[in-house]
Amino acid sequence: MTLRLYDTRAQLLRDFVPLDPENITMYVCGPTVQSGPHIGHVRAALSFDLLRRWLEHRYGRVTFVRNVTDIDDKVLANATDGEPWWALAYRMEREFTAAYAGVGILPPTYEPRATASVPQMQELIALLIERGHAYPAPDGSGDVYFDVRSWSAYGSLTHQSLDAMEAAEDADPRGKRNPQDFALWKGTKPEEPADATWVSPWGAGRPGWHIECSAMSKRYLGAEFDIHGGGLDLRFPHHENELAQSTAAGDGFARYWVHNGLVTVDGQKMSKSLGNFTLAADVLAAHDSLVVRYALAAAHYRSSLDLGESSWTEAEAALGRIGTFISRVRRTLPGEPDEAGIGEVPEAFALAMDDDLGVPQAIAVLHETVRRGNTAIDEGAHDDAWAAFVGVDAMVRVLGFDELMSAGGDLAEHRTLDALVQTMITQRAQARADKDWAAADRIRDAIAAAGITLEDTPAGTHWSIDG
Numbered sequence: 001m002t003l004r005l006y007d008t009r010a011q012l013l014r015d016f017v018p019l020d021p022e023n024i025t026m027y028v029c030g031p032t033v034q035s036g037p038h039i040g041h042v043r044a045a046l047s048f049d050l051l052r053r054w055l056e057h058r059y060g061r062v063t064f065v066r067n068v069t070d071i072d073d074k075v076l077a078n079a080t081d082g083e084p085w086w087a088l089a090y091r092m093e094r095e096f097t098a099a100y101a102g103v104g105i106l107p108p109t110y111e112p113r114a115t116a117s118v119p120q121m122q123e124l125i126a127l128l129i130e131r132g133h134a135y136p137a138p139d140g141s142g143d144v145y146f147d148v149r150s151w152s153a154y155g156s157l158t159h160q161s162l163d164a165m166e167a168a169e170d171a172d173p174r175g176k177r178n179p180q181d182f183a184l185w186k187g188t189k190p191e192e193p194a195d196a197t198w199v200s201p202w203g204a205g206r207p208g209w210h211i212e213c214s215a216m217s218k219r220y221l222g223a224e225f226d227i228h229g230g231g232l233d234l235r236f237p238h239h240e241n242e243l244a245q246s247t248a249a250g251d252g253f254a255r256y257w258v259h260n261g262l263v264t265v266d267g268q269k270m271s272k273s274l275g276n277f278t279l280a281a282d283v284l285a286a287h288d289s290l291v292v293r294y295a296l297a298a299a300h301y302r303s304s305l306d307l308g309e310s311s312w313t314e315a316e317a318a319l320g321r322i323g324t325f326i327s328r329v330r331r332t333l334p335g336e337p338d339e340a341g342i343g344e345v346p347e348a349f350a351l352a353m354d355d356d357l358g359v360p361q362a363i364a365v366l367h368e369t370v371r372r373g374n375t376a377i378d379e380g381a382h383d384d385a386w387a388a389f390v391g392v393d394a395m396v397r398v399l400g401f402d403e404l405m406s407a408g409g410d411l412a413e414h415r416t417l418d419a420l421v422q423t424m425i426t427q428r429a430q431a432r433a434d435k436d437w438a439a440a441d442r443i444r445d446a447i448a449a450a451g452i453t454l455e456d457t458p459a460g461t462h463w464s465i466d467g
Contacts, residue, residue: 001350001351001354002015002016002354003015003016003054003055003058003353003354004016004354004355004356005227005256005258005356005357006258006302006356007256007257007258008157008235008257008258008259009156009157009243009257011159013356014256016226016256018059018226019224019225019226019255021059022059022060022061023061023062023063024055024059024061024062024063024226024227025062025063025221025222025225025226025227026048026051026052026055026062026063026064026065026221026225026226026227026228026229027065027066027067027213027216027217027220027221027225027227027228027229027254028045028048028064028065028066028108028228028229028230029066029067029213029229029230029231029234029238029239030045030066030067030068030069030096030111031068031069031092031093031096032069032072032074032075032209033068033069033070033075033088033089033090033092033093033096034072034074034075034077034078034088034089034092035078035092036092036095036096036099036279036280036281037095037096037099037279037280037281038263038277038278038279038280039263039277039278039279039280039283039296039307040231040262040263040277041096041099041280042099042100042103042105042280042283042292042296043260043263043296043305044230044231044260045066045100045105046103046105046293046296046297047229047260047301048064048066048229048258048260049104049105049106049400050297050301050357050359050399050400051227051229051258051301051357052064052106053106053398053399053400054353054357054398057345057398058354062109063109063110063220063221064106064108064109064110065108065109065110065111065112065216065217065220065221066108066111067111067112067113067114067212067213067216068089068093068096068111068112068113068114069114069209069212070086070089070090070093070113070114070115071085071089071114071115071196071206071207071212072114072209073170073209075088075089076192076193076196079193084193084195085193085196086115086195093113095281098281099280099281099284102280102284102289102292103284103289103290103292103293103296104289104290104293104400104401104402104403105400106400110220112216112219112220114207114212114216117212117215117216117219118198118206118207120215120216120218120219121185121207121211121212121214121215122185122198122200122201122207123215124211124214124215124218124245124246124249125144125184125185125202125211126201127249127250128146128184128245128248128249129144131248131249131250132147132150133146133147133150133151133245133248133249134146134147134184134245135147135177136202137172137174137175137176137187138175139172139174139175140203141172141175141187141203142185142186142187142188142200142202142203142204142205143171143172143175143183143185143186143187143202143205144183144184144185144202145171145175145176145177145181145182145183145184146181146182146183146184146210146241146244146245146248147177147178147181148162148178148180148181148182148244149162149177149178150248151244151247151248153244153247154240154244155240156243157235157236157239157240157243157257158235158236158240160236160240162180165180165236166180167179167180168180168181168182168183168237170182170183170186170208170209171183171186171208182208182210182237182241183208184207184208184210184211184245185200185202185205185206185207185208185211186205186206186207186208187202187203187204187205188203188204188205188206209238210237210238210241210242210245211245213238213242214242214245214246214249214253217242217246217253217254218246218251223250223251223252223253224251224252224253224254224255225253225254225255226254226255226256227254227255227256227257227258228242228253228254228256228257228258229257229258229259229260230259230260231259231260231262232259232260232261232262233262234259235259239257259302260301260302261299261300261301261302261303261304261305262304262305263304263305263306263307264304264305264306278307286312287312287316288316290319290401290403290404291312291315291316291319292312292315293400293401294315294318294319294401295307295311295312295314295315297359297363297399297400298311298314298315298318298359298360298363299360300356300357300358300359300360301357301359302356318363318367319401319404321367321370322366322367322370322392322396322401322404323404325370325373325374325388325389325392326389326392326404326405328374328377329373329377329385329386329389332377333377333382333385333386333389334382335382335386336386337386337387337389337390338383338386338387338390341387341390341391342390342393342394343394344390344391344394345391345394345395345398346365346369346391346394346395348365348368349362349365349366349391349395349398352364352365353398359399362395362399363399365395366392366395366396366399369388369391369392369395370388370392372384372388373385373388373389373392376388393405421447421452424443424446424447425447425454425461427439427443428440428443428444428447428461429461431443
C-alpha cells in the first residue's frame, strides 16, 4: 500500500515519498494568538493531528512543528494599557493549547514562537536582499519588501497570474516597487509599543508575518522538509509568499502542500473578522470532548464542515455504539485476545487512510467491525469477537479515540471516576503546597491502592489505571 496525499501545488493526488522514511518532517502553520480559538481552529489542528497519527503508524517517527505567531499586527491591535501585547499573546496561546488538548490533539515535537526566531528571520531577509529578491524601502521607513517580479515562479502555489493579484496590504505602499510586493520587515511606527521592535540592519522594526514561518520551518526542519500544512484560507497570500521567499533564498522548502477545509456557518467561512464564530471553549463546555473530536473528524479533512446540533448528537450516538461493543466484549467474553495482530488495523481501514487520509471511510470500517463483532458475540464465535475487538482497539487508537478503551467502553463511568481522581489530585497538590507531606503521601497511597498511577508532568498531573 502507498500513502497518497492531495498536493495543493500540484493540484492532484501524489504518492507520498518522504525524504527520510525513518523521520517524516512536517510543518503546520499554528495560530496567530490575538484572541481565543474558535472551533474552526480546532478542526484545522485536528486534521493534521490525524495525519500525524497515521504517519506515525505507517513510519514510526514524525517530527511535527506547529508555530505560534506571537508578534503580528493583530496581536498589537488587541493589546491594551492593562495587558501588553506579549502578555495577551501568552494568555491566548494557553487558550489554544487547552483547546487542542481538550480534543486529544497531540502536542507538537516543537512549538516555536515567532519572537524566538527573529535573528533567523533577519538572516533570511539579508540573503534575499543579497540575491536581488528583496529591497529596503527608499523612503527610510525601515521596511523591507520581497520583489515579486524578481521571482518568476511567484504564484505557482495558487496558480495565479501576478497581474491578476490584488495589492499586498501589509505595509505602506509608498515604498514599494510593485503593489504586490509584501513586507519582510516592518519599520517601527510611533503608535506601536517600544518593546515590539528589534534592532536590524535596516532600522528598528519587527518581522512581517510571512517571513516568520519560512525562518522557523528551516530552523527546526531544515532547508527542505516533507509536508507543509495549514488551512485553505492560508494558501494566499501566506503560503504563496512563504514558498516564494524560501525558494528564492535557495531552499527546497516543502515537498507536499496539504490544506484542510474550513468550518462554515450557513455556507460562509467561520472567522473572527465576520463575527460568525463559535468559541472552542464554549463547544467543549457544552459537549463531551470525545464527541467534539468525533464530530470534527467525521468529514474529510479537505471538505468544508458545517456544524449544527445534529453533528453532536450523531457523534455521541456513534461513539456510544463503539463503546457499548468494547464494554460488552470485556464483560461477556472469556479469556484474552490473541496477541497476534494486536496494534494492526484492518486492511480496509489502512486503504482508506492511505487514500488521502480518508477518515470518513476509515470510520465506516470501524463501525462495520463493531457490527461484525457484535454478531460474533451473539453467535458465540468468541475468537471472531476477540479479533474484531483487537481491530477496533487499533483503529480507535489511530483515530485518537483512545479514551474509549481506557474507559472500558463506558464514558459516563470514566467521567465519574475522573472527577473523583481529579479532586484527590487537587487535594494532594494543595497538601504539597502547604508542605503537609504526610497528607500528600496519604492521598497518593490511597490513589495507588485503588490501582491508579499518577504521572506528574510540567503540564500537570495525569492518571491512568494500572495494567
